Amino acid sequence: MVKAKELPILFSAPMVSAILEGRKTVTRRAVKPVRGYEEFDNCRPDKAAASHAVWWHGQFETVGAMQYCPYGKPGDRLWVRETWVADAQVDAVAPRDLSQGEPIQYPADGDVRQAGCAMIKPGKIRPSIHMPRWVSRILLEITDVRVERLQDITPGQITAEGVSTRGEAMWGSRWWVDAPDQAIEDARNGFSDLWTSTGGDWNANPCVWVVEFKRVTP
Structure with missing residues (x-):
């Protein structure tokens, strides 16, 4: 049986609060080049959920996305640095x-x-x-990993990212079902602001790792 890995992951103070409150259950991180591989079209709609298409040694190759996710795979754990x-x-x-x-x-x-x-x-x-492992108070277990384009995020996933939206305040946890288009656009703008606040480029619409998780006892 393969032992689950434990890896560190950084979160800002607002996102730590969202995790502690149970509002954040997913994080998106930009896909970076893999050593020995050159990223190529790894977010095609037919490939995004479970695979990663790369150009390697002169030929295209499609491999499992989880194989290259630097944050781990389902079952692995992330200890939060804050x-x-x-x-x-x-x-x-x-x-x-x-x-x-x-x-x-x-x-x-x-x-x-x-x-x-x-x-x-x-x-x-x-x-x-600079947080050592023993100082960390939050431990997360990965439940799903996939690759997609940043701007493909759904309203439900915006809420799962821990972004407080006007739509959720007015229509509840599944707010996007009844919300007008403007509320959905406002939510996307809120997530766009969160992404750019960490130095990301929303307009570039990069490929991202989508890492879903649940909190577990340290």
């Missing part, structure tokens, strides 16, 4: 040198983990990229 804070008295200590008994605060919602010592005073905000 901004974090240790006690001010250890501000000069590198993350790798911190004791695992240090109390940790999470700016996304202000939660504090008391693993031993009590926090005296919150210190500097530490970036998510």
